[in-house]
Amino acid sequence: MSHDLGYIEPLEIELKRDLGQMQVKWSDGHEGHSTFVTLRWNCPCASCRGEMGVPGRLDFVKKLGPDEIEMESLEAVGLYALRPIWKDGHETGFYTHEHLRELCECEQCMAERPTKFHHHRLVTNQHH
Numbered sequence: 001m002s003h004d005l006g007y008i009e010p011l012e013i014e015l016k017r018d019l020g021q022m023q024v025k026w027s028d029g030h031e032g033h034s035t036f037v038t039l040r041w042n043c044p045c046a047s048c049r050g051e052m053g054v055p056g057r058l059d060f061v062k063k064l065g066p067d068e069i070e071m072e073s074l075e076a077v078g079l080y081a082l083r084p085i086w087k088d089g090h091e092t093g094f095y096t097h098e099h100l101r102e103l104c105e106c107e108q109c110m111a112e113r114p115t116k117f118h119h120h121r122l123v124t125n126q127h128h
């Protein structure tokens with residue numbers, strides 16, 4: 001859980017396929033959005049991201065195909081995470097609420113942390 005924000009969760013999620021983004025209303029009143037492209041580039045599953053020091057697929061590809069960045073639907077996983085179903089059939093990425101909030105690309109979040117993405121991927125080693 002985030003130390004800064006306490007526990008927050010998404011209350012309402014809308015997939016805006018025409019805009020290629022997901023809009024989220026959070027329990028702390030924040031209204032944000034993340035693009036499908038960014039979400040897919042940050043898929044936390046072992047095959048995309050790698051694990052235990054082994055690089056994942058996303059460490060090697062430079063570009064994602066159109067089916068890989070189109071979200072078909074989103075399922076809740078327990079009380080703490082969401083699992084997108086992508087058009088290419090990929091569905092093994094469990095995004096925790098905390099991770100999703102970090103991937104928020106609204107104006108306010110980007111102004112607070114303008115360098116949080118590098119080539120679409122979240123830069124995670126930013127400790128203050």
Ligand SMILES: [Zn+2]
Pocket residue numbers: 030031032033104105106107108109110
């Ligand atoms: Zn935001």
Ligand SMILES: [Zn+2]
Pocket residue numbers: 043044045046047048049090092093
């Ligand atoms: Zn994945």
